[in-house]
Amino acid sequence: MEEFLKICSKMYGGKALRIKKVKRILPCWSRAASAYYKTTLPEKIHFCFRSSVISFGCNIHSRLSQASKMKITSFIAVICIAACLAEPQRVQTRQAPNKPGRFLSLPVPEKCSSRPKEFTYKGKNLFLxxxxxxxxxxxxxxxxxRNLCREYCMDLVSLETQEKNNLIFRVIQQNDVPYIWTSGRICDFAGCENRPDLEPKNVFGWFWSSTREKIQATNRIPQGWGYNPWSQTGHKKIPQPDNAEYDINQTKEQCLSVLNNVYNDGIAWHDVACYHEKPVICEDSDELLQYVAATNPGIRL
Incomplete structure (x- = not known):
């Protein structure tokens, strides 16, 4: 196990979980995996954990045998969720007034089985x-x-492709929605320091928290896209992200919102301070759905 913790730490620059903590949560991981596959947790696992809102994860598949790869891939989602439940992740962002430190919510099986399914994208359900x-x-x-969505075995929407982005933009336009939250977040919390690949943060430090995928550089048209989804203007009249609120009240704009023509710029991405309140679009989370299926035999999702 120590070998794999070192690999995680080396590859991603974060602090891998200490061995004593691993020993404490392994029984939880093993129970979750056993409930779903009726097997024990393999020694070689796809594993990396940091006490932050989310981590990019750590891919060590290339270092394992083919048999181990198949085993890990088959139940990695269940393992990841079990780890999160074993030690809830504390959010590092500045909180809105009178809101103490909070945690990511657990999925609610009853809500998951009756979750709203307004429209779909590539087999995943979404709702406004x-x-x-x-x-x-x-x-x-x-x-x-995020927690509202997570209770339904969903998460805030991620906009990884132009096709999906266009779909969400149409939903916003057709329903005259002024703004929504996405799962986009800047990686500026514990574990993101000393990461040259994330610098400068406002260009290379953004990621989708629901899928742990990096968002392409903010200052250019993303590869595979025909346009840059980030707005070219905002409060400071410069391209987004601009962290404008920090100049006003020292609150960082750490979260990604889609705004509907707020700055006469059409529908576009903006960095926004996370305490602002907005409607959301939720989409199915494979990890949460698999976890609930694993821990609630026979449930219909």
Whole structure:
């Protein structure tokens, strides 16, 4: 196990979990995996953990035998969720007034099985919160948005491709939605320091927290896209992300929102301070769905 912790730390520059902590949470991991596959946890696991909002993960598949690769791939989602449940992740962002430190919520099986399925993209269900009666008038900050979605075995929407981005832009336009939260987040918390690949942070430090995928450089058209989804203007009248609120009240703009023509710029991405409250679009989380399926035999999702 020590060998793999070192690999994680070396590859991603983060602090790998200490051995004593591994020994403490391994039983939880093993129970989760056993419940789903009726097998024990293999010694060689796809593993890297940091006490932050999310980590990019650590891919050590290339260092394992083919048999180990297949075993790991088959239940990695369950393992990852079990790790998160074993030690909830504390958010490092500045909180809105009167909101103490909070944690990521656990999925609620009953909500997962009856989650809203308004539209789909490549087999995943999504919904706009303003179209759900119980949520129609509710606006939430970024973390509460994630937790709202997570209770349904979903997460804030990620916009990894131009096709998916165009779909979400159409939903916003057709429903005259002023803004929404996405799962986009800048990597400026514990574990992101001393990472040359993330510098400068406003260009290379953004990622999708729901999928742990890096967002391409903000200052150019993403590869495979025909346009740059980041707005070319904002409060400071410069291209996004601009961290504008920091100049006003020293609050960093750490989260990614889609704004609908707020700056006469059409529908576009903006960095926004995470405490602002907005509607959300949730999409299925494979990890949460697999975890709930593993721990609730027979549930229909």
């Amino acid at each position: 919160s303003t179209h759900v009666p119980a949520l129609a008038n509710r606006k939430v900050d970024w973390l509460d948005g």
